Amino acid sequence: MAAKSLLTPVALGSTTLRNRIGMSALTRSRASGTVPNDVMREYYVQRARGGAGLIISEGVLITQQGTEWPEAPGIWSQAQIDGWKNIVDAVHAEGSKIYAQLWHLGRLNHPAAPEQIAAGVPVYGPSAIMARGGRFRHIPGVKDYVVPTELPDPKTIIALYKQAALNAKAAGFDGVEMHGANGYLIHQFLDSSANQRTDSYGGSPKNRTRFALEAVAAAQEVFGADVSIKLSPTGGNNDLGMPLPETVATFGHLLQQLEALPTKLAYVAFMRYNPLHDPIYPDADGKTRATQFDVITTFKPYLKQTPLWANSALSLEEALAYVADGTAAGVFFGLNWIAHPDLVKRIEHGKPLDNQIDFAHLYGAEGVDPALGYTDYKTAAY
Known part of the structure; x- marks a missing residue:
């Protein structure tokens, strides 16, 4: 199949991308503490030089949190803003757009993590319900999540989203993507297995979608049309997931409300079902919460004006078909960008995707060069 459908320009919010191939957010644990640095700049520049139409930054922490990912960057301090601006300016110089x-x-923090201790606040979730699983490899003796404190006033976090958007604007980002997927806070509010509140943020689909809609509105006060949201309705990852009828009702209501916004979103990104995001938890029931169904086919009819971008384990053939038939305005690749900094150029020139991912250094390793498994992948000959 010719790659032409992926290589045409496309409107995105207030701007235009040079092609329809995006780089999905990829946590890589290379920040200096929580501050973006020069090796991160090189990583993003390589992928902009390799042709990415749109780059989504790795998850950017909006406030000091005890993440399970050490060396994850934030955007609450001036040093972080300055670090991101150094990256964003370099990405723009290579012709790519970049969203934060x-x-x-939410509940996937840990009170024993250094950043959480420094923050001096509890681990918050929509409700006091612990997630199964946990990957706190950097905290000695800790392997599980904790029961979170029910967030007293969700609007306090909404204010943090707005401030993070303001900081992203100051750093020069072209827009922001609200992380509403993979079991993190926005997703936790959407899912009744994590959200059992009895106030206006819990219960019905209308109430459970309130937090997501308020977070989007806060970001739009800063970025207008250059706001998007990433969703993973199949659940599973980080112990979320609802029965199919409830899933469709909840995400369907969310999409209807997003579609009705006076200022349309730049896009909604859907993560398809992916076994890699469907872990079996090591407890008595031996089950996952994932609800397997065709996310794209189910939710595409809800979006009449808002562009849909497809994500998660797409083959090149699937990506081409989605865009060629109008199902998606664009597509995101993740793992292929890790090993192929020149991914778009390879697609354009018919080069094989033959680099192997260095999984041993995917998230770096103590005492080794951070470039290893990060910025040392070879480009093809053209």
Whole structure:
């Protein structure tokens, strides 16, 4: 199949992308503490030089949190803003656009993590319900999540999203992607398995979507049309997931409300079902919460004006078909960008995707060069 459908320009919010191939957010744990640095700049520049139409930053913490990912960057301090501006300016010089993915972990923090201790606040979730699983490899003796404190006033976090958007604007980002997927805070509010509140943020689909809609509205006060949201309705990852009828009712209501916004979103990104995001938890029931169904086919009819971008384990053939038949305005690749900094050029020139991912250094390793498995992948000959 010719790659032409992916290589044409496309409108995105207030701007235009040079092609329809995006780089999905990819946590890589290379920040200096929580501050973006020069090795991160090189990583993003390589992928902009390799042709990315749109780059979504790795998850950017909107406030000091005890993430399970050490060396994850934030955007609450001036040093972080300056670090991101150094990256964003360099990406723009290579012809790509870049959105910041705004990220709050919710119940997936840990009170023993150094950043959480420094923050001096509890681990918050929509309700006091612990997630199964946990990957706190950098905290000695810790392997599980904790029961979170029910967030007393969700509007306090909404204010943090707005401030993060203001900081992203100051850093020069072209827009923001609200992280509403993979079991993090916005997703937790959407899902009744994590959200059992009895106030106006819990219960019905209308109430459970309120937090997501308020977060989007806060970001739009800053970026207008250059706001998007990433959703993973199949659940599973980080112990979320509802029965199919409830899933469709909840995400359907959310999409109807997003579609009705006076200022349309730049896009809605849907993560399809992916076994990699469907872990079996090591407890007595041995089950996952994932609800397997065709997310794109189910929710495409809800979006009459808002562009849909497809994500998660897309083959090149699927990506081409989605865009060629109008199902998606664009597509995101993730793992292929890790090993192929020149991914778009390879697609354009018919080069094989033959680099192997260095999984041993996917998230770096203590005492080794951070470039290893990060900025040392070879480009093809053209």
